Amino acid sequence: MNSICIYCGSNPGNRPAYVERAMALGDRIAREGLRLVYGGGNVGLMGAVANAVLEAGGEVTGVIPQQLVDWEVAHPGLTELVVVGSMHERKMRMFDLADGFVALPGGFGTMEEIFEMLTWRQLGIGDKPCAFLDIEDFYAPLIGMIDRMVAERFLHPEQRADLWYGDDIDALLAWMRAYEPAQASKWLDEKRRSVMR
Template structure:
């Protein structure tokens, strides 16, 4: 059962309003399905639009933010629960521990770093939770193509590539999450690796 989902997304609003609109659409779905949002704790950008959307619709939001980012990312002071932690490592570990699944909305390098770390943890068998991207207006098209290229070039196994579900529609992604059965993802290292 999906009670809490972690969402990685930008502290920037992005160039186009449809990124924030995508966050608000996901927020409404969370509240409809009684899913609590777990996220990075900021009140700005896509992050702020997502948290505000959940709160305005009567949902629950847990934010986790490192002390040194409280001022930079403008910590959201109206959340259901806000945890201020000592480091990014502690932030990511707490977000992972609290969550039943993971979603990435549009964001920058931090979003990508968080996303790929959680996919790698799944690949290594450290968790068996579903992971997905909401590909708002094609934002992640080139990333999906790159991952397919990495499979073709035999740097990523297809079963590891498939750990990351990519959908344009949040409802479809949540439906995939609800029907998710974690595969056996034991990491394979070639014998000729150095």
């Protein structure tokens, strides 16, 4: 585990705890010697987590489409800013650069990005850990929906068990460092064998 990709809002949200916890996570990432990979913005929770990493002496790689650079939302003080042509390129580049993925509170973009990583893992495209760091129960309804997907048999229990959810930064980082995709890989291997029969 050398780098962590953070998906989060380009807005700060309406509770001080969102920014406070984003900054706490950024500070911890730097102190753990990890590189932050994120969307390259200087606003909202994105800017908060990046600034916290930088202020603690850490390294930050931002990946941002040219369109957003043109809108003047790119962070000017990153260790590295990678400018790409599209959102699709952005997600692929972030996937290549990161060893794991964490979702903080956010909107459509945050949901789309973390769920694409979960889908890629489900399909065997990647085997990197994915997690939701909850703040003020922001993700509780979503995790409830995921649990319902399991109950209604749209998602396998092994896939749910392979997803971390909680509010403890220490526990999150410990889980990511120790992560082995045994549950999801076992399910995927069984699925492949059944298709090949």
